[in-house]
Amino acid sequence: MSELTGIFKQIEERNYSIDQCFLCGCQLNEENSTVEHVIPKWLQYEFNLWDQKITLLNGTLFPYKNLTIPCCFECNNIHLKPFEDKVKKAFENGFEGMCSLSEETLFYWLGKIYFGMMYRELFLNLDRADPEKGTITNPEYIDSFFSHFLFLQGIRGKHSFSNFFPASIYLFKTQKPQKIEDQWDFIDNHQTLFISIRMGDVGLMVHLQDCKATKNMEHHLDIHKEVDLHPLQFRELTAKILYKGLLMNRTPKFINTQTGDGPVETHLLPIQGFSSKPIFDDWDNDEYSYLMSFLTGIPLETCQPEKGKVYTWLVDENDEPIFIDVDDDQQNFRKN
């Protein structure tokens, strides 16, 4: 892995620098230096995000337009651009267009956004005066982040998956509110390498490294594809899918091999491992209610009407999907 060794070392040592390409690690100079927007520029224009702010993990507000990562000309224009163009074109046809993209394209596209967020939030934005603040201390997360970085090398043709696909990707059709600022929603979680994006009529979620473990329960979620979801319902579903990922008690283990200068190939070891224990901990409605309340902004006492119970805006008492019209006064359903 001669070429990659340098950047692996940087990741391991968390020694990022603003003058190295986030993807290939090459030294940037006046000639090859570009900036890559973590949230693509076309999306920022589409949803008027340019002057809006995103809340970073440390709670600070940061303008979307300044959310950039250092990138070399070659990675930006030769490797990343084709993915960006493909997604942009698909998005012109909204939800149906996005459904036509391959899982691989969506993985690299979402994977880059996630990586950019983490790179910015956890590495580049460290408080220089207090280096302990904001660093990741969980070694398992470092391993996962390291693997994710390796997987992204597939964008440059330097990596492939041998016997598995790393992510669970979910697409739901959402209703498009009239106000442009209500048409965009973004949530990331670094405990599970998860992002949820609502853009126009597209609701997109990904667990980047559960190796399809949560996706295997997707049939339970099919019912939520029967109606176009209200933004609140999409947040509830985000809580649901994120929580399931948090319940996973195994960290996938990989073996990387490389022949000569060829791409690094990653093999997945059986997720179950040697233990017969289920790979997900039991669902706990009380714990889940907290997450749902946090993500929806709805008071806990509404989300959790009594201990062990949880409220839902997704289905009625007969488990039939509920349609909540986004153009209705929001107070109408919050009273329920």
Ligand SMILES: [Zn+2]
């Ligand atoms: Zn590069």
